[in-house]
Amino acid sequence: MSSVEEPYILVLYYSRNGATRDLATAIAEGVDQVPGISSRIRTVPAVSPNCEASEPDIPAEGAIYCEKADLTGCAGLALGSPTRFGNMAAAMKYFLDGTSDLWLSGALIGKPASLFTSAASLHGGHESTLLSMMNPLLHHGMLIQGLPYSETALNRTSTGGTPYGVSHHGAHEHLSEDELQLSRAQGKRLAQTALKLL
Template identity: 55%
Template sequence: MQPYILILYYSKSGATREMAHLIADGIEAIGIPTKIRTVPEITTVVEVAAASIPEQGDIYCSLEDLADCAGLAVGSPTRFGNMASPLKYFWDQTTPLWLSGALHNKPACVFTASGSMHGGQESTLLSMLPPLFHHGMMILGLTNAHPALSNTQSGGTPYGASHVSGTRHEKKLSSEEKALCFEQGKRLAEMVQKLG
């Protein structure tokens, strides 16, 4: 099987999904294939089971998708400074991979979107790191080698790419935010190549 980088995300309003696809563009520019996967919604009321394949958009991630990847990018919108519960729920199901060491020494990065500049972007990025550390992954951030990180007036942090979507999610990704997503994908792919 050809090595691939998994982009695992949850998106409610579409911004995190768009970022996932921009990160994929950066990865694929280096020549490594990607798999883009999402996670299903969760609910406290179970009346009808969700379909195993979503009606539209990217398909749901399996533990096999995660185990077999050569590298990983994880994205979530902010939820009071934390990753969204559907993504956290997915990670809570990964104990078999933790026991087998399936993710040891694989590079990983994180990305997020929030409604406001002070919506908890950096703490959300940090909240996605503990599962990656526990799985023995190597964490990559963004460097200031790309001017967009220093010049952005919207999203973008050393911890990972980010986007400020506005309180009604009306703001499109800025050119700097797009560039940082692309660069983060490139950096992840370059590390996968070096380790390969």
């Protein structure tokens, strides 16, 4: 008798200073509150300006690098990147640019996805970054899930948080209580949706 592996939400992020990683961790906590599904946290390597790869195969700390099998096997995806001039970071874009084979096979069609970001300033492009990350996921046929205003912290936050996905205002060193609450709620909602779609 073969055992069936529990479905998982892939929480995939890139982070330079830790804020996006902290959002990923809080989203994973929300996922893990839902019985019958778990979180799998992964990251992507930095883009090297050199012609030869300069990143180690295994990062020195934090989450391990994402493999395509992590992506194809997930029941849902939470995708996060810091804001770079109102867009996702080059490392995440580079990773997503390498998934055309998954697009050709339709491996991600019909899976739910949500997004998260952090920026150094309150008006530093949170929403445009989240929108930029939606584009490749829509091309993959994923079902984009926002963060509804029924989450009361979205109405009161003075730090990060958007209906497009949770965000962090990087002027604050640590995630605010509202940002933590919204991250966990987003992860929980994504996990619940993924289970309904299985």
